[in-house]
Amino acid sequence: MPLSTRRPDSVRIASYNIRKAIGTDRRRNPERILAVLAEIDADIVVLQEADRRFGLRTAALPPVLLESHSAYRAAPLNVQSDSIGWHGNAILLRKSAELRQSDIIHLPCLEPRGAVLAEVELNGFTLRLIGMHLDLSGLWRRRQAAAIVHAQAHLPAMPTVLAGDLNEWSAERGCLADFARHFRFAETGKSFHARRPVARLDRILHCDRLEAVAAGVHDSALARRASDHLPIWADFTIA
Numbered sequence: 001m002p003l004s005t006r007r008p009d010s011v012r013i014a015s016y017n018i019r020k021a022i023g024t025d026r027r028r029n030p031e032r033i034l035a036v037l038a039e040i041d042a043d044i045v046v047l048q049e050a051d052r053r054f055g056l057r058t059a060a061l062p063p064v065l066l067e068s069h070s071a072y073r074a075a076p077l078n079v080q081s082d083s084i085g086w087h088g089n090a091i092l093l094r095k096s097a098e099l100r101q102s103d104i105i106h107l108p109c110l111e112p113r114g115a116v117l118a119e120v121e122l123n124g125f126t127l128r129l130i131g132m133h134l135d136l137s138g139l140w141r142r143r144q145a146a147a148i149v150h151a152q153a154h155l156p157a158m159p160t161v162l163a164g165d166l167n168e169w170s171a172e173r174g175c176l177a178d179f180a181r182h183f184r185f186a187e188t189g190k191s192f193h194a195r196r197p198v199a200r201l202d203r204i205l206h207c208d209r210l211e212a213v214a215a216g217v218h219d220s221a222l223a224r225r226a227s228d229h230l231p232i233w234a235d236f237t238i239a
Helices: 030-040 062-071 139-154 174-182 221-226
Strands: 013-019 044-048 071-072 088-094 098-106 114-122 125-133 160-165 200-208 209-215 230-239
Touching: 013 125, 013 160, 013 174, 030 062, 030 088, 030 221, 044 114, 044 125, 044 160, 062 071, 088 114, 088 125, 088 200, 098 139, 114 139, 125 139, 139 160, 139 174, 160 230, 200 209
Parallel strands: 013 044, 125 160
Antiparallel strands: 013 230, 044 088, 071 088, 098 114, 114 125, 160 200, 209 230
8 A cells, every 4th residue: 555545543653674774785875774764754663683683783773863864763772882772673763752661572592582662652642562573493483472472461451563574484374373363464565575575574463452554565766775675564543
């Protein structure tokens, strides 16, 4: 569905694996990522590979660049001074949004993996966002999905959206089936590889307190160059 059809009573959530701001032309260009985000015009953006996962883990989108060249700020996680994320996961909020709290979720893993959480008030909505980038191994993806579901179940009830790169190639098995027992999937579309999308690795899920009234993949000329994933988005209203 075209981005121009956004309803005024909705909130737009996007998810984007930015590949550390390295595009399909192999150039690192964080300004290009911000230009893609401006095209989507989401209220909240969940990022994957937003910083370098090893070493100093410096941010691929420096905070000073976000402040001066975007409508967003990163939800603070207070776990790494040079990073805006946790194991590459970050949540960007419109500067007008009110952040109630943000935190990290530890996940079982063989390689560095984690999830991030933010509770936000904006446009008359109070939402919980959980961002994730799951393992390449199907067994560990299922363990990580179980950990996220468990963490969410022990939080106060609130309209909730989960988003990220699930790394699941199957259509409805594995961690997708695990999540589907608790959440609904927004019908976004194929987002990988950006030059020729063949797989739905990136997903947006939501609880039954929300209704996804529109969803899609943002497939622009700029997005096809900015990362190897295309960003996905969904517009929500209160169910």
